[in-house]
Amino acid sequence: MKVLNLYGVNDLRLDEKDMPICKADEVLVKVKYCGICGSDIQRVYAKGTYHFPTVIGHEFSGVVKYDTENKLTGKKVAVFPLLPCFNCESCEKGNYASCSDYDYYGSRRDGGMAEYIAVKRWNLIVLNDSVPIEQGAMLEPVAVARHATMKLGNIQGMNILISGAGPIGLIAAQWSKLFGAKAIYFFDIDKQKIDFAKKMGFYEYNNDEIDAAIEGTGASDALSHCLKALKAGGKITLMGNPIREIALSQNDYWDILRKELQLFGTWNSSYNDTVNDWKEGVDAITRGDINLEPLITHKYKLEQYKEAFELMYKRKEFYNKVMFQIN
Numbered sequence: 583m584k585v586l587n588l589y590g591v592n593d594l595r596l597d598e599k600d601m602p603i604c605k606a607d608e609v610l611v612k613v614k615y616c617g618i619c620g621s622d623i624q625r626v627y628a629k630g631t632y633h634f635p636t637v638i639g640h641e642f643s644g645v646v647k648y649d650t651e652n653k654l655t656g657k658k659v660a661v662f663p664l665l666p667c668f669n670c671e672s673c674e675k676g677n678y679a680s681c682s683d684y685d686y687y688g689s690r691r692d693g694g695m696a697e698y699i700a701v702k703r704w705n706l707i708v709l710n711d712s713v714p715i716e717q718g719a720m721l722e723p724v725a726v727a728r729h730a731t732m733k734l735g736n737i738q739g740m741n742i743l744i745s746g747a748g749p750i751g752l753i754a755a756q757w758s759k760l761f762g763a764k765a766i767y768f769f770d771i772d773k774q775k776i777d778f779a780k781k782m783g784f785y786e787y788n789n790d791e792i793d794a795a796i797e798g799t800g801a802s803d804a805l806s807h808c809l810k811a812l813k814a815g816g817k818i819t820l821m822g823n824p825i826r827e828i829a830l831s832q833n834d835y836w837d838i839l840r841k842e843l844q845l846f847g848t849w850n851s852s853y854n855d856t857v858n859d860w861k862e863g864v865d866a867i868t869r870g871d872i873n874l875e876p877l878i879t880h881k882y883k884l885e886q887y888k889e890a891f892e893l894m895y896k897r898k899e900f901y902n903k904v905m906f907q908i909n
């Protein structure tokens with residue numbers, strides 16, 4: 583089968599690999615779509631993976647080709663990419679994203695930029711017919727965005743500022759609307775991204791009064807901007823992965839103190855019986871409350887991987903969600 587194998591930083595190759603062999607707790611998934619995450623750009627061009635080579639890709643959906651128990655064969659599925667240890671304190675609470683010893687499809691072990699992958703049954707989310715399979719490949723960002731938005735608590739009637747109008751920001755905006763926010767404003771250094779957000783019914787931030795914010799870029803300037811924009815008593819979720827040191831000026835820090843701002847961290851998503859951002863995501867897509875279709879701007883074949891990665895890395899043209907369509 584064909585896979586995208588990362589052999590080192592700047593060394594991604596279209597490779598041939600043996601078909602995976604399923605263990606008793608796994609099913610064989612024929613991958614249909616796999617999104618390229620911003621974190622994959624970091625992996626390929628800067629940080630690498632935990633060991634080499636690794637098949638990257640953690641945002642994927644497909645069809646179950648083979649199930650030893652024969653229950654899931656033919657079903658459309660998405661995949662929660664985290665494999666918890668089930669032993670640590672966080673796992674005991676069902677807080678798998680904070681597991682101290684986890685594995686991960688597409689970074690610590692082989693992922694979804696492949697024709698096939700063996701996936702543990704526990705990690706499968708079965709999709710109903712109302713969820714287009716390519717949107718199933720976006721359930722990860724949908725879940726991550728929901729998790730981040732939920733951290734803000736009640737946002738009914740509030741003005742929300744989201745920094746970063748990429749896929750997760752635009753999905754967080756849709757969740758915010760669903761949770762009753764009054765208006766959603768965007769801040770982004772890329773004018774085209776702002777225009778895209780406006781087309782989806784959101785606003786460009788222009789010194790409006792902000793009750794709650796989501797920082798989605800991991801850049802100091804953006805965080806500083808959010809802290810300034812927030813009203814006294816405001817709250818902010820820190821979601822963006824920092825690309826370098828995050829530094830705050832004395833005034834930014836005073837903003838936190840004087841306005842008594844509340845800062846929340848968010849990491850990944852909830853995936854347990856009590857809170858399940860993934861299942862909520864499927865339901866919201868099914869109801870039409872979350873609309874992912876306009877976000878998918880580019881589809882590539884695995885063979886076009888150089889083009890696909892360079893588009894995002896070099897920002898060659900406007901894009902939102904870029905994904906591989908794998909036949």
Ligand SMILES: [Zn+2]
Binds near residue numbers: 619640723
């Ligand atoms: Zn991702």
Ligand SMILES: [Zn+2]
Binds near residue numbers: 667671672
């Ligand atoms: Zn654990």
